[in-house]
Amino acid sequence: MQPAASGVGPTATKRPKDRKDRIALAGAELFCERGYHRVSVDEIAAVVGISGPAVYRHFANKYAILVHATRDVVGALLQATAEPQATAAEGVLDELLRALAAVTVAKRRVAGLYQWEGRYLTPEHRQEFQAGLDTLVGRLTTPLRTIRPRLAEAPAQLLVDAALSALGSVTTHRATAADTEELLTRVAWTLLRADPPRRPPAPPADPPAPPVRPSSRRELLLLEAIRLFRRHGYHAVGVEDIGRAAGMQASSVYRYFPSKADLLAAAYYRATDRLTAATTAALAEAADPADALHRVVRAYVAFAFGQRDLVAVYLAENNNLPDEDRHQLRGAQRQHVEEWVRLLGTVRPELPVADARVLVHAALNVVTDIGRLGRFERTSGFDAQTSRLALAVLHA
Structure with missing residues (x-):
């Protein structure tokens, strides 16, 4: 050897x-x-x-x-x-x-x-x-x-x-x-090849008035947590930071939320509930499948642009949810996607389901990325213009 x-x-x-x-x-x-x-x-x-x-x-x-x-x-x-x-x-x-x-x-x-x-x-x-x-x-x-x-x-x-x-x-x-x-x-x-959304007018020189803060302490904590999670990321934010932003001691936060993870889960359930309500309302008002598809797209654009902090957290922090909440909420996300896929399949029966699913994910990503870039504020007509981009994707 x-x-x-x-x-x-x-x-x-x-x-x-x-x-x-x-x-x-x-x-x-x-x-x-x-x-x-x-x-x-x-x-x-x-x-x-x-x-x-x-x-x-x-x-x-x-x-x-x-x-x-x-x-x-x-x-x-x-x-x-x-x-x-x-x-x-x-x-x-x-x-x-x-x-x-x-x-x-x-x-x-x-x-x-x-x-x-x-x-x-x-x-x-x-x-x-x-x-x-x-x-x-x-x-x-x-x-x-x-x-x-x-x-x-x-x-x-x-x-x-x-x-x-x-x-x-x-x-x-x-x-x-x-x-x-x-x-x-x-x-x-x-x-x-599409017509781009038009840039809104320049904002006024004077800064806007501060938003009205909710009177409910629980709502205030949730509002500040979402804002901080979006700005710094979940792991960089402590309960003390959230309490300070809401004007209270960290110990007071635990009266409303047992942990920071519960605050994050509450933000996700809030986003899911609002998106579900907006989609349900859009479907209830539709005259036919094509109209329904237009309405759910418009509802999602309004949701994504009207609540940017909440949507950014909803899209970015999935992996930091407690396991039980994460599985439940991912199921709700899949249901939302499949609702779009079902509608798109009804409007375009020649389209394979697999293709429809890829198109739906592309349309959703385009809407949320345009909102995430933050170059445009939500103004009259901009929602409709962005919706047309998303619909163009679905009809590609």
Whole structure:
């Protein structure tokens, strides 16, 4: 029997050259699946098949994994759109959209970092991340404005944002169509050809009056919790912060909510109840399935734009709910999606159910992303204009 080489046991294996990338990929998948704060370095290591300390040979800490994973997502999008082969603007744009659809479908388990987990980056890294996305938007806006020369810069960018949101929607669900890439490309083209919502008038110079605070202490605590969760993220907010914002001691908070998790659950039930009520009312007033589809879209747009803090928390903090509440509320979310799918199938009976489900998720994501970007305030007519974008997606 030959002696083992110096420093290497007989069962030792050579460290893979791509181990750092594999660690980052495992981290990104877990961050998207369970949320950044609910994932430990040891859990990431277990997925890769190494020990926790081995991770630190490649990354200083968990945050460094998040930065690397985010750079990888943005880098893949930029690389895919760096050198289009077409020369005519329409061909360039089609090539870019197809490349982006391919990347988002291939990276659907990790590309969701763009939407929510990126908020945990430091300002420096967030700025770097945003600069990459701005470059991507510019690469699509230039050929779009060549094709549509009467389209101003801001509306063109909004349509590009909507198209990117539709492409990125595949990261928010697991549904697949017969050809998901082709369907998403068609949706993106539909949005780029649409009439953009008009920018509302500039706000008055004087700041608006502060909103009326509810007299109920429970309602006030819930209002402030939602606002803080949206601004800083659930894990960065303490019960003391919520109590201070509501003008009371932390001990008083527990008279109304046993824990911070109960505050978060209350926000989710509030959002679910309001969305269900709005959808039910829209269906009750409809004259036929096509009218019903228009009305539920309008109801969702009004909900998303009228209660941005609540909607942002509703979309971002799912993984931080207590298990029982999370399962119950995800069931309610699925029911809402399936209501849209049923209506769309009635209006478009030729459309496969799988395609309808992908289109519904794309429309929902476009609406919430436009609201999340915060570039436009809700004004007269803007809800209807945004609804037309969502309906264009459903009819792509």
